[in-house]
Amino acid sequence: xxxxxxxxxxxxxxxxxxxxxxxxxxxxxxxxxxxxxxxxxxxxxxxxxxxxxxxxxxxxxxxxxxxxxxxxxxxxxxxxxxxxxxxxxxxxxxxxxxxxxxxxxxxxxxxxxxxxxxxxxxxxxxxxxxxxxxxxxxxxxxxxxxxxxxxxx
Amino acid sequence: xxxxxxxxxxxxxxxxxxxxxxxxxxxxxxxxxxxxxxxxxxxxxxxxxxxxxxxxxxxxxxxxxxxxxxxxxxxxxxxxxxxxxxxxxxxxxxxxxxxxxxxxxxxxxxxxxxxxxxxxxxxxxxxxxxxxxxxxxxxxxxxxxxxxxxxxxxxxxxxxxxxxxxxxxxxxxxxxxxxxxxxxxxxxxxxxxxxxxx
Numbered sequence: 001x002x003x004x005x006x007x008x009x010x011x012x013x014x015x016x017x018x019x020x021x022x023x024x025x026x027x028x029x030x031x032x033x034x035x036x037x038x039x040x041x042x043x044x045x046x047x048x049x050x051x052x053x054x055x056x057x058x059x060x061x062x063x064x065x066x067x068x069x070x071x072x073x074x075x076x077x078x079x080x081x082x083x084x085x086x087x088x089x090x091x092x093x094x095x096x097x098x099x100x101x102x103x104x105x106x107x108x109x110x111x112x113x114x115x116x117x118x119x120x121x122x123x124x125x126x127x128x129x130x131x132x133x134x135x136x137x138x139x140x141x142x143x144x145x146x147x148x149x150x151x152x153x
Numbered sequence: 154x155x156x157x158x159x160x161x162x163x164x165x166x167x168x169x170x171x172x173x174x175x176x177x178x179x180x181x182x183x184x185x186x187x188x189x190x191x192x193x194x195x196x197x198x199x200x201x202x203x204x205x206x207x208x209x210x211x212x213x214x215x216x217x218x219x220x221x222x223x224x225x226x227x228x229x230x231x232x233x234x235x236x237x238x239x240x241x242x243x244x245x246x247x248x249x250x251x252x253x254x255x256x257x258x259x260x261x262x263x264x265x266x267x268x269x270x271x272x273x274x275x276x277x278x279x280x281x282x283x284x285x286x287x288x289x290x291x292x293x294x295x296x297x298x299x300x301x302x303x304x305x306x307x308x309x310x311x312x313x314x315x316x317x318x319x320x321x322x323x324x325x326x327x328x329x330x331x332x333x334x335x336x337x338x339x340x341x342x343x344x345x346x347x348x349x350x351x
Contacts, residue, residue, distance in 0.1 A: 022270045030255065030270040 011131035018122040019110040023100035040150040041122040042074045048085045050116040052135040059140040064097040238291040239327040246279040247335040252343035253306040260300040292323045317345040
């Protein structure tokens with residue numbers, strides 16, 4: 001059982017090429033990670049039953065709104081078994097970043113997602129630079145610093 | 154009087170000290186200055202040359218790494234998909250006005266082997282004449298059955314799902330199978346054709 005957690009653990013993915021994937025999005029398009037090469041990408045794994053995810057998502061949406069026009073993209077990957085619940089939550093929260101559905105959990109396995117949420121930052125060359133497991137208020141400040149640093153590279 | 158004498162002695166000793174200091178700080182010989190400047194310049198040039206050669210070494214190393222990476226990739230393909238059992242499946246689109254491709258699923262001999270979601274960019278590349286090598290498989294010599302299921306948006310942007318099947322004979326040597334989506338103008342419907350390359 002995957003539990004919501006608030007701890008930071010090191011990830012073996014840091015420094016490696018981000019595993020490529022393609023998933024269907026909430027708007028019906030298929031979105032592939034490698035097509036964002038050249039942009040800084042934040043991948044956020046979340047689930048409808050995860051309380052910290054609900055707290056975190058609006059803050060991530062703010063980051064997306066602020067930095068999208070300067071080469072930043074955000075992909076929210078939902079891992080619920082039923083994507084309809086995820087669609088409902090997306091509409092409730094009113095987030096604007098692309099939301100993708102990983103019902104088969106293949107992508108979450110690739111990214112070693114064991115607790116929720118997990119936030120992965122990928123640089124312009126497609127390398128995983130930072131991985132954050134869990135969410136506590138204040139983590140968004142870390143994301144902000146890391147995003148700004150990656151955008152400047 | 155004593156005070157005046159004292160001040161006088163102090164003043165003259167100050168003058169003597171500053172004179173000694175002035176000797177120590179006398180201007181350097183112009184020849185030694187020139188020599189120092191020249192040796193500095195030589196040192197700078199050497200450092201620049203070293204840096205240039207280091208840079209060249211790094212570039213050469215980078216090229217070697219890229220070449221090695223390419224060789225390893227080709228070797229891996231040869232090992233995983235040896236030519237005598239290799240079957241490759243390609244997707245192509247001819248016009249594609251009546252069908253907006255979303256995904257293709259392949260089954261070989263009843264087993265699902267690939268399920269590929271196409272992005273807008275990939276579909277656009279197919280429309281412009283690109284051919285996508287969707288899947289490679291190792292198959293034994295003999296008869297095999299291929300089922301391809303295409304999903305997407307059909308005419309009038311309705312959800313569309315169509316299958317195509319083909320039996321093929323795998324002989325010795327690599328085999329190439331093309332799954333083509335074409336527009337059948339007479340019926341204003343897409344058509345899915347599977348054909349083998351000779």
